[in-house]
Amino acid sequence: MAGDFNFSFGGNFGKVSDQRAKCPSGTYDINCKETCSVNCNIPQSCDRTTGECIGGCQPGWKGFHCDQKCNQGTYGKDCQHRCGSCINQTHCFYVNGTCLKGCDTGYLGDKCVDENLKMESLCGKSNTIQILAISIAISIFVLLLGTILNITIWKRNQLKTRGRQSRHTTGNSDSAKPNLAESTYTELGAVNNHNAYDDLHHYSKAS
Structure with missing residues (x-):
């Protein structure tokens, strides 16, 4: 019957399939050879094409791929916070702002922002x-x-x-x-x- 007749070519009987597949989760770029950053807000969760972290970066990190630490004197989410009065003007921990060596005179707390x-x-x-x-x-x-x-x-x-x-x-x-x-x-x-x-x-x- 004419309605049941199918052309065949190369063993495929009139069927055309899309051979493109998405990169597995946590990878991106050509041939999925790159791995998403662990510093993404959701670790290793990024755009499969560009590698841009989905939801931004974890506290203390910045950049398109969240591969850069906050500049000295800043910390936290998107590096929006400034360090407190750390002793001898040392820099705080870039993730949570803790003054690792203590506070200057007149200040207390982990971040040295409370006046004592x-x-x-x-x-x-x-x-x-x-x-x-x-x-x-x-x-x-x-x-x-x-x-x-x-x-x-x-x-x-x-x-x-x-x-x-x-x-x-x-x-x-x-x-x-x-x-x-x-x-x-x-x-x-x-x-x-x-x-x-x-x-x-x-x-x-x-x-």
């Missing part, structure tokens, strides 16, 4: 105590220095006074020596005069 008022208060008290201690130490040093200087000056004055007294005593002793000699001379003169008087008296009696 209590910590600031403690730091202020600590600084006040340090300043007070330094002031006391300086005052004690000045007091000791003044005491030492006063003692040194007092000793010098004592030595000067003793020196003057010693010179004055020596001067008096020297001035007393001529007076003693003069007194002795006077006494000897008086004795000689008395002896001469006695000799004249005896001589007058003998005559």
